[in-house]
Amino acid sequence: MPESSVRPRRIVVGVSGASGAALGLECLKCLRQAGAESALVVTRGGEITIEQELGMTLDEYATHADVVYDNKNIGAAIASGTYPVDGMIVAPCSMKTLAGIASGYSENLLLRAADVQMKEQRRLVLMVRETPFSAIHVDNMARLARVPGIMLMPPMLTFYNGPATLDDAVHHIAAKALEAVGVSCANYKRWSWASLG
Numbered sequence: 001m002p003e004s005s006v007r008p009r010r011i012v013v014g015v016s017g018a019s020g021a022a023l024g025l026e027c028l029k030c031l032r033q034a035g036a037e038s039a040l041v042v043t044r045g046g047e048i049t050i051e052q053e054l055g056m057t058l059d060e061y062a063t064h065a066d067v068v069y070d071n072k073n074i075g076a077a078i079a080s081g082t083y084p085v086d087g088m089i090v091a092p093c094s095m096k097t098l099a100g101i102a103s104g105y106s107e108n109l110l111l112r113a114a115d116v117q118m119k120e121q122r123r124l125v126l127m128v129r130e131t132p133f134s135a136i137h138v139d140n141m142a143r144l145a146r147v148p149g150i151m152l153m154p155p156m157l158t159f160y161n162g163p164a165t166l167d168d169a170v171h172h173i174a175a176k177a178l179e180a181v182g183v184s185c186a187n188y189k190r191w192s193w194a195s196l197g
């Protein structure tokens with residue numbers, strides 16, 4: 001690739017209506033800090049959880065992204081495989097959005113962008129969140145686990161990194177998701193015996 005066409009890593013962040021709007025926000029903040037470019041798309045459900053869980057408007061949330069796409073705009077750049085994207089994270093991923101991705105039912109831009117990642121065999125990280133899971137949820141995840149590039153990463157608690165606050169826990173799982181799309185975050189506590197000592 002010629003020098004002039006080198007660009008920062010470009011990651012799509014999709015936010016759907018599962019609990020955990022803070023996960024998408026942390027991904028956006030880390031991407032900016034790492035010098036990567038973020039493209040944000042939020043479902044109507046995501047907008048509701050952003051308001052309820054973070055007390056933010058979508059506009060406030062979107063200030064942390066480089067580009068924001070309307071979820072109804074199925075003709076946006078990220079709807080095409082020709083647009084260069086280095087990966088996508090859905091943070092959080094609701095069971096409805098999981099079902100849409102698993103069935104290829106791309107009726108909004110987030111779903112279409114995820115479908116594009118799969119057809120182009122690019123990395124797609126799904127931070128699926130629900131508890132408990134039904135058999136239908138598990139079937140949808142099992143189907144997607146076999147697709148090249150897909151990584152199912154529910155925001156499970158981790159203890160080995162010694163989180164002191166919920167923010168620590170959110171940062172850890174967001175940083176882990178970003179590692180999967182080739183972006184390194186500051187203060188990512190990898191496993192080591194020393195970290196427990």
Ligand SMILES: Cc1cc2nc3c(=O)[nH]c(=O)nc-3n(C[C@H](O)[C@H](O)[C@H](O)COP(=O)(O)O)c2cc1C
Binds near residue numbers: 016019095
């Ligand atoms: C505050 C709140 C929390 C929710 N948490 C979850 C959740 O953790 N997982 C889930 O699958 N759905 C959850 N839902 C329901 C989804 O928002 C709902 O199914 C919605 O239709 C998902 O649509 P979307 O995937 O297009 O955003 C929650 C809804 C609200 C209002």
